[in-house]
């Protein structure tokens with residue numbers, strides 16, 4: 631990947647997340663690892679996910695300073711700096727305030743594999759970062775969040791939002807989208823009555839492999855980019 635490609639993918643990640651309904655006005659962001667090792671590409675604060683352009687990108691260095699682009703960095707850039715530092719295989723991390731994820735996290739109940747999306751965690755509960763419900767505004771909090779995420783595709787931040795990561799930009803974005811959809815489905819089921827049917831761990835593991843290989847994550851990503859074009863040509 632070249633820095634130019636990383637910038638393009640950062641713009642596309644924002645558009646795809648917005649098309650999936652993960653926007654929270656100007657809050658929430660996706661970050662792509664700089665292929666030259668200088669830090670992360672991320673949008674400038676003050677813009678919505680669907681408003682990211684080449685001119686509104688920043689290169690934020692490992693110490694949280696803006697190396698390219700205008701303005702201050704996002705206060706929560708430490709999420710991405712630390713998640714991507716913790717695992718060099720990760721290409722991208724996502725942080726949004728997706729409504730269903732926040733609502734579901736408030737129930738403090740395990741996320742169950744009710745649907746294909748719910749099988750993303752292969753029958754395990756989604757990790758949760760519980761050290762604070764406030765902003766992840768320091769390197770120490772970013773490190774703690776990265777530890778809570780571990781090797782999982784995504785984690786909930788109760789009272790706040792979600793974080794997701796992936797070995798590719800499409801995977802990271804889709805992990806965020808799938809977690810939010812799984813939360814939406816379980817909220818709907820729980821609101822209608824007791825949840826009685828869901829995959830057992832063996833079926834959930836099989837479904838994760840069958841439903842969510844890289845090819846399917848990329849198919850979902852490509853759909854979201856087409857939808858973004860329809861919504862904001």
Ligand SMILES: [Zn+2]
Pocket residue numbers: 657658706725726727765790791
């Ligand atoms: Zn946040």
